[in-house]
Amino acid sequence: MPRRRPFRRLRRTPLVALVPAIAVLALLLTGGGAGHAGNLAVTQMDHALDATLVLRRDDGAAGFLGSGTLWGDGARVVTAAHVVKGAQSVQVEDRHGRRLTAPVVARDMRRDMAVIALPRAAFGPGLVPSPLPPAAGEEVFALGAPLQAEGSVTRGIVSAPARQVEPNVPLRLIQHDAAINPGSSGGPLLAADGGLMGINVRIADGSRLFAGIAYALPVAEVARMVAGDLPPVPDLGLTLRPVTGPIARLLGLETAHGGLVDHVNHGGRAWRAGVEAGDVLLSLAGQPIAGPGDLGMILGDVGGTARLVIWRDGSEVAVPLDLGPVPAGGALSLAAPGAGFARIAQYDWAGLGITLSPGTRRIAALTAASPGWSAGLAAGDEIRAVNGAAVTASALAALRIEGPVLLQLARGGRGLHVLLDPWATAPADVPLGGANALDPAVVVF
Secondary structure: OOOOOOOOOOOOOOHHHHHHHHHHHHHHHOOOOOOOOOHHHHHHHHHHHHOEEEEEEOOOOOOEEEEEEEEOOOOEEEEOHHHHOOOOEEEEEOOOOOEEEEEEEEEEOOOOEEEEEOOOOOOOOOEOEOOOOOOOOOEEEEEEOHHHOOOEEEEEEEEEEEEEOOOOOOOEEEEEOOOOOOOOOOOEEEEOOOOEEEEEEEEOOOOOOOOOOEEEEEHHHHHHHHHOOOOOOOOOOEEEEEOOHHHHHHHOOOOOOOEEEEEEOOOOHHHHHOOOOOOEEEEEOOEEOOOHHHHHHHHOOOOOEEEEEEEEOOEEEEEEEEOOOOOOOOOOOOOOOOOOOOOOOOEOOHHHOEEEOOOOOEEEEEOOOOHHHHHOOOOOOEEEEEOOEEOOHHHHHHOOEOOOEEEEEEEOOEEEEEEEOOOOOOOOOOOOOOOOOOOOOOEEO
16 A cells, blocks of 8 residues: 555644743744754755746747646656647746746647656756655645746645546546646646645636636656656547436436447547447446546556447447557548648738728627637727827728737727737637536547
8 A cells, every 4th residue: 555644633732731832933933943944844845946937938929838847857847738738849947037948749638748858957956756645635835827926836735636527538636725827737736745746737617717626637647748658548539428317217227327429430449349329338348437437547547459338229239449559541641741721821800800890990890719809809999000000990991911910909998909910829728627527418538
């Protein structure tokens, strides 16, 4: 059995018995006492802050992405995959202002992990994984740059040491209540002894602001990612929903268990195994599937060909399901180099999803998810200047956008500027919400 950090049972203690302890504590806080016993924790935190990095875009603008954690000997940085997104390289900066460009060498979008290789150990040694598993109630510290506030530290406790949040991902996250916010992702979660417990990746509130529930990748899974020992999650090519009591009765099942197949992708693994919409998945590789979350965890342990038991037409049917790696030249095909959509050289306002009121500089309407909408424009905004030059209504209507533009706006009696760049490649940040999204209505595998 793995060792756990010791806990002390709380006892009622007479106040008089606490007097010597209070005196010693006061002595230590004022700097007295041999060895300055409180300095060890300060030193550990100082090193941890040195190992907590800020990641920026490697695009000339160096826009903020999130946090990163210097790992082990300092030759790797670990972070969340949603922080670096699809970037091939990022800028890495420490709290002393040292900055360098480094490649993203590995990413797992399903588990939300990414690894960055440093060309040299430029920032010194990193954090060492804690040898002990997390335990409910133990103290933890979250470090990072929440809302771009670099070098922040918050404190909390482990709320649950292993909670599956994404039902289609074989991963149990550490739930804790140390405050984190957008920008914290990729930063370290430390145990009270200074060991690296995990990497912060998400919060529960759909508004993307802290609601008392935060999640971190367990350090053991991160270590496997760094070592290249973490197999990809197989894509089954199907959509499941939990089997509720009414569904079970209507399909002739004695109890509500399994996953009801809503859809099967033509050519995918499930399709090749003969799975059909309307089937109920009951077990895989001898392990029962009570709901979609169970299937997700089984997929992390099984490889090769596994026996899948399904419920169809009132009886059980077993089929072989191939969970091996996708062979080169298999069902997936890549476009030839250079192929794809041509870059749009010029936009008019309609192409940006913007409708101007005739004869005015005012935005009458915006198309959802358009470049104008993504930039933060709103219906009712009045465009007063473009790239610092005042513009008339007629000139504005005739304007063609051939590059990023800075719009000076009037909104609700106040002025503001919006940078409109329809060629920006960085995806918009999206909330990673759901306190415990296990077994929602529909799960894609």
